[in-house]
Amino acid sequence: MTMTNVVPRGDTVLRSVLHLADLAPHAGGYQWRLSDGAAHLHVDTPDSPAHVLRGVGAVLHHLRIALAAAGWGALIGRGTVPSDQTHIASVRAVRQQPTTEQVAMAAAISVRSSEDADYSEAAVPWTVLNRLAAQARAEGAQLDVVLDHGTRLRMLRRSRSLQNAGVVVVIGVREGEEIAAGAALSAVLLMGTVWGLLGCQLPVRPVVARQVVGPDLVPQVVLRLGYPRT
Incomplete structure (x- = not known):
């Protein structure tokens, strides 16, 4: 046989x-x-x-x-x-x-967590953030890191552990490209998990988020990314 x-x-x-x-x-x-x-x-x-x-x-x-x-x-x-x-x-x-x-x-x-956990003080390297931004671009979206401290705190309102907030990023797309924003969200969360990051979605505050992505894009997703506290 x-x-x-x-x-x-x-x-x-x-x-x-x-x-x-x-x-x-x-x-x-x-x-x-x-x-x-x-x-x-x-x-x-x-x-x-x-x-x-x-x-x-x-x-x-x-x-x-x-x-x-x-x-x-x-x-x-x-x-x-x-x-x-x-x-x-x-x-x-x-x-x-x-x-x-x-x-x-x-x-x-299967292992990704969306819990709004207590993040560690460890900084997320720019090499990792650039890889995540590349994932978003591949899906037709733009990922911007929130650099202004006041803007970050406004986006983190009502979330846990403000002092150890990790990094806040905004995913923006052109008008009507919500599906692309979702694909970028998936790609960023999965690649972030590969790099050992936690990631959870925060409420999108349009007035604040538009200051991050600029006038040509619509902010669709706000993410908090960081390493888990050990």
Whole structure:
């Protein structure tokens, strides 16, 4: 008897990693449907609010990373279809060799913490922050570090441990690019976890956050990043 390598079908692989995609930061308002060898992402209503679309972007990015670690790439088609205005994306799996970075980020999916923890006094190096900014740019977004102390404190209002606040960053995108902001959020959180960082979302205070990203972008996400206290 001879042994043969059995290559799983793309839809089988998709089904096996959807639970990892759903670990992305999101506020619900979407659902998956598997048909025609693809995973179809639907929103609950055609006019979904910005926070739902950001979640969709994060979920799609988590799915891409999970597929990559399993040895598959993702062909993503964005947009609605004439027969269903709630259809927002379709994903098909294609064979593709993962990068070392993708494998590391996939491992971070299951261990990432969003807890507003007590951060240590250790500074986050600019080399790490630049890597995170590059992740955001790759998804069509911009990551800015909040350098002004007063602005940082205003953004940290009602969060824990103001004195040991770590770094505060803002993710901005052009108008109407909420899905890109969500993908950038996912990428930054996963890569941050790879580098040993905690990351939690803070409320977006538009007036303050626009001072950070500038007049051409819309601030979509404010993150607090830092090392855990040991």
